[in-house]
Amino acid sequence: MSLYSVVVPVYNAKKYFHECLESLKNQSVNNFEVVLIDDGSNDGSSELCDRFKEENQDFSVQVIHQTNCGQLLAHRTGMRAAH
Numbered sequence: 001m002s003l004y005s006v007v008v009p010v011y012n013a014k015k016y017f018h019e020c021l022e023s024l025k026n027q028s029v030n031n032f033e034v035v036l037i038d039d040g041s042n043d044g045s046s047e048l049c050d051r052f053k054e055e056n057q058d059f060s061v062q063v064i065h066q067t068n069c070g071q072l073l074a075h076r077t078g079m080r081a082a083h
Contacts, residue, residue: 003031007078009071010049011039021052033060035078040068 006024010017024034036049046065053061062081066074 003029005033005035005078005082007035007037007075007082009037009039009074009078010041010045011068011071011074012041012043012045014041014043014045014048017045017048021048025056030059033062033083035062035064035081037074037078037081038063038065039070039074040066 008020008024013020034052036052038046038049049063049065053063060083064077064081066077069077
């Protein structure tokens, strides 16, 4: 079971997304889950979310795709999904 959850709202963040995900992978603790909320991205960020989940089976990753609702609602979606 995860000790804590990291909720990441994603909207057209392809330019910075790799750096964010690498930072999460390189944490010294590993008892956390990552909840990625794709908030209607149209720059390829959505596919990066799915690929990150596929390639990182060693820790818990959730990906939620939704139409663009804004950062606040994306964050709320992530909080509801977090364990």
